[in-house]
Amino acid sequence: MSVFQFELCELPPEAAALRGEVRAFLEAEIAGAAWDPQGDFCSHFSEDFSKRVGANGWIGLTWPTQYGGHQRSMLERYVVTEEMLVAGAPVTAHWIADRQSGPLLLRFGSEAQRQRYLPGITRGETYFAxxxxxxxxxxxxxxxxxxxxxxxxxxxxxxxxxxxxxxxxxxxxxxxxxxxxxxxxxxxxxxxxxxxxxxxxxxxxxxxxxxxxxxxxxxxxxxxxxxxxxxxxxxxxxxxxxWAQVTSELAFERSGPERFLSSFRVLSTLVDAARGSTDARLLGTIGRFTAHLATLRQMSLSVAAMLSRGAMPNLEAALIKDLGNACEREIPEAARLLVSALPQPNLLLDALIEEAVLYAPSWTLRGGTREILRGIIARGLGLR
Ligand SMILES: Cc1cc2nc3c(=O)[nH]c(=O)nc-3n(C[C@H](O)[C@H](O)[C@H](O)COP(=O)(O)OP(=O)(O)OC[C@H]3O[C@@H](n4cnc5c(N)ncnc54)[C@H](O)[C@@H]3O)c2cc1C
Incomplete structure (x- = not known):
């Protein structure tokens, strides 16, 4: 199995400080009813929110300062991404530019293109599809x-x-x-x-x-x-x-926490709703998904560390996306079957499950289907 490189990765101390800042910002946004939390990172396009995130310096976090970036690490970027997804923040407008179009231009674009497009992206004003x-x-x-x-x-x-x-x-x-x-x-x-x-x-x-x-x-x-x-x-x-450029985008596209956190709010609400329950099936299922997510997070962090060293871990990214999509698709279905085991009905959970069930079919398609990812994994194992 040594074809897969997943080294354990610790978040640096500056990432913890950044997490606190991002969390405080998001809590204030939610308290001020700036937006309704959403489950899916592709479902809520808000120019205003993206501009506020840009003003805080959290778009193009790893890019050179001459293009409006902040020259911070991929692991710090990871923390920003994770907090945004867990909060269900409306990140759609700047997401693609921050995740892959900007890095693509940094790697392959001309100097004129970098100067023309990157500063607007970091301000949360220029959006790419x-x-x-x-x-x-x-x-x-x-x-x-x-x-x-x-x-x-x-x-x-x-x-x-x-x-x-x-x-x-x-x-x-x-x-x-x-x-x-x-x-x-x-x-x-x-x-x-x-x-x-x-x-x-x-x-x-x-x-x-x-x-x-x-x-x-x-x-x-x-x-x-x-x-x-x-x-x-x-x-x-x-x-x-x-072709080489497109394929180099894919490690950025496939390995991030958006590949396993699409139904995170379903799980976290299920955890809240399960408090006080002794139902073994309910608690066991929560434990199982928590273990899956903790493992996926370590794998995804490890890829973020490789990307920050300039590596292109396409194989590891394919593995994370395949396992992550399987997990995020299973959560709403499992939660739906456990609603009757809850101590009390929970309307928020019902609404989140309903939303997730409608979005879930797309999770395993976007960014590469499971069959394609498994083909890449098989090739990595020398089977094709
Ligand atoms: C929510 C969402 C957002 C998207 N956003 C974008 C976007 O912004 N820009 C963009 O360009 N694309 C986007 N896509 C497209 C996405 O990347 C494609 O849907 C995906 O790559 C699959 O292509 P397809 O739909 O043509 O399916 P097909 O390639 O026709 O596949 C159909 C089925 O056949 C299987 N299959 C195909 N080839 C093989 C093979 N060689 N071996 C085994 N099985 C195979 C597939 O796994 C799948 O089950 C988005 C998709 C979704 C669902």
């Missing part, structure tokens, strides 16, 4: 059909993207397109010729159509690109080298 998936290219991203054709000064993009979370309220989407045919005959031919672009979500030729999700919310969209012009300066990295 992800333009990867297409109607026939979700799991198999290399088969994207959105085409980028070279024209004077830039590229013309044509195609269709789906699932683009909050494209209707974000400013930009890092969009993957085929800019050259796959090179025939080479082992990774399908991965060649893909390019990432910074797509302005108000660009002429772009239409954003709503797709309503199971809970009835407008969270994601279809984007139709009809001769959308993107200037050369908005190509991320090297034209044709997009």
């Amino acid at each position: 992800i333009g990867m998936s297409e109607p026939d290219a979700g799991s198999d991203l290399a088969s994207v059909r959105t085409r980028a054709d070279k024209v004077a000064g830039g590229w013309k993009l044509n195609g269709r993207k789906v699932w683009t979370t909050y494209a209707h309220r974000c400013h930009y989407a890092i969009t993957l397109a085929r800019s050259a045919p796959a090179t025939a005959g080479l082992p990774n031919a399908r991965h060649d010729g893909l390019t990432q672009f910074i797509l302005d979500l108000h660009a002429p030729g772009l239409t954003i159509n709503p797709i309503i999700n199971l809970p009835g919310q407008h969270e994601f969209n279809e984007m139709v690109l009809d001769d959308v012009f993107i200037a050369d300066e908005d190509v991320v990295g090297t034209p044709g080298g997009g």
Whole structure:
């Protein structure tokens, strides 16, 4: 099993101090009824909240100060993320930019792109979406059909993207397109010729159509690109080298606590509601999930430590997402079956379970399905 590197990781003392600050901020927000806590990190888009978080210096926490960042550690960032999720804070607006678009631009973007986009992200004012998936290219991203054709000064993009979370309220989407045919005959031919672009979500030729999700919310969209012009300066990295860049985003996307805390509020409310109970099934189930979450947290912290050393632990991230999604999906179902064992009815718990049941099917899809993650794990074990 040594293919998986999970070293035990202690949070540094400065992380504890930061946790206290973030917690106090969130408690004050909740006490002032600034927002209603939500279970899912993708379900509550609030520009005002993101600006307040930015003003506190908690977006782009690890980035260099010259781009508005704060040069703090990934472990400190972990603590901010964890506190926000546990509180059910409305983090959606800045989430993607903070988690992956900003780090992508830091790693592969040009100096001009960093200066142009990163400060607005850290202030909580500039929001990014992800333009990867297409109607026939979700799991198999290399088969994207959105085409980028070279024209004077830039590229013309044509195609269709789906699932683009909050494209209707974000400013930009890092969009993957085929800019050259796959090179025939080479082992990774399908991965060649893909390019990432910074797509302005108000660009002429772009239409954003709503797709309503199971809970009835407008969270994601279809984007139709009809001769959308993107200037050369908005190509991320090297034209044709997009595959390596996309895959490097995935360790950021897959290993964070949002991959196992989506139903945390269901569990914590179940714990409150179970106080005074001696029901062995109820208490045993709570103990089991608590043990799972404590273990997942250690694994996820360990990946955060690896990311801060510049490593790309894609395999470990896949493992965390698969186990984490399994756990977060199981919690509402288990809680639903235990409601009758509670000492008293609990309306908050009922509402949280109802919300979680509607969101849960998406947890194992977004960021890579379980089958895809298990394929990556199998490859890591040398089985494929
Ligand atoms: C809530 C939510 C938000 C999302 N947000 C975004 C976003 O902002 N931007 C974006 O670009 N995308 C986004 N996605 C898309 C997401 O990444 C895709 O849904 C996911 O990658 C799966 O692709 P697909 O839906 O095309 O399914 P498919 O790839 O068609 O898969 C269908 C089924 O077949 C299985 N399957 C596919 N290939 C294999 C294989 N090789 N081996 C075994 N089984 C396989 C899959 O596991 C799945 O069960 C979002 C999805 C959700 C649910």
